[in-house]
Amino acid sequence: MTKPEACIFDLDGVIVETSDAHFNAWQRLAESLDISFGEEFNEQLKGVSRRKSIEKILALDDRELPEDEIQQLMDKKNGWYQDSIAELTPDDILDGVPEFLEQLQEMEIPLGIGSSSKNAPYIIDYLQLNSTFGVIIDGNKVENTKPDPEVFLKGARALNADPVKTIVFEDAASGVEAANRGGFVSIGVGSEEYLGAADLVIQNFKDLTPEKLFNQISDK
Known part of the structure; x- marks a missing residue:
């Protein structure tokens, strides 16, 4: 890819x-x-x-x-x-995620959050990631929850991106289904057992670079 x-x-x-x-x-x-x-x-x-x-x-x-x-x-x-x-801090961000996000930013790739949680803005604030994401689409901004693709489609629209050329990262089967239904490139984060419907499943972001990921997607 x-x-x-x-x-x-x-x-x-x-x-x-x-x-x-x-x-x-x-x-x-x-x-x-x-x-x-x-x-x-x-x-x-x-x-x-x-x-x-x-x-x-x-x-x-x-x-x-x-x-x-x-x-x-x-x-x-x-x-x-x-x-x-409320006790969350930047130290709670999952391993490998800060480095991965930083590299995406260096590549000038627009980033967004697509979450069913109505608490997403609070969590992003606690993690001090407000400047990282250009848009946050959460449960307060959609009528239909996952597996409906609305949250991701709204995110892509806000980022001026074509869903077909946009990657969605999800850890839930309902989220993977939502991404697939919206025409996105779906990346499951976690277990192949639960996320096998994704275009690609990664265990986590440790030692993962955007280049490695794009190559893995191309090889699928």
């Missing part, structure tokens, strides 16, 4: 690992409802909106709640989660 027109990154699990904070908050919420919640089920919530996550948890117990109670539960979970992420 030649130099892409832009790169769009999911946030949780790609730039920084906040899965423990999410898991602890969701588990605490489920336990308050007397619903059993484990790490395996938590995998199904990656890249999923807060509202749909609540619905999935309630479905574990075939339970339905009125809208006002669902909203209260979403607010409660988000409060616990925000307490955890």
Whole structure:
């Protein structure tokens, strides 16, 4: 692959690992409802909106709640989660990511964030990455969550990039599906088992350079 027109990154699990904070908050919420919640089920919530996550948890117990109670539960979970992420610093950025982002910037490739999280701007601020990303499209700016490609399509549009010539980095199967549906070049970050539908799967960003990545994409 030649130099892409832009790169769009999911946030949780790609730039920084906040899965423990999410898991602890969701588990605490489920336990308050007397619903059993484990790490395996938590995998199904990656890249999923807060509202749909609540619905999935309630479905574990075939339970339905009125809208006002669902909203209260979403607010409660988000409060616990925000307490955890407020402790984030640049030291929490995943290994290899700062160097990779810096090299992309040196190549003058526009960078964006495409995240389902409505807390993305806060996290980027805590990590001191505001000057790195030209656009942040998060859960506050889309109507349809992943696997709908809206978040990435809006990101590409804001970066004046053609989706076909834009790389999306994702750690969730729903995010990979969203990227594929939008016509992007999809890079799964993590396990081949969960992300096999991506155009290319990398384990992490350690010792990875943009040139190496572009060559790997071309060889596929």
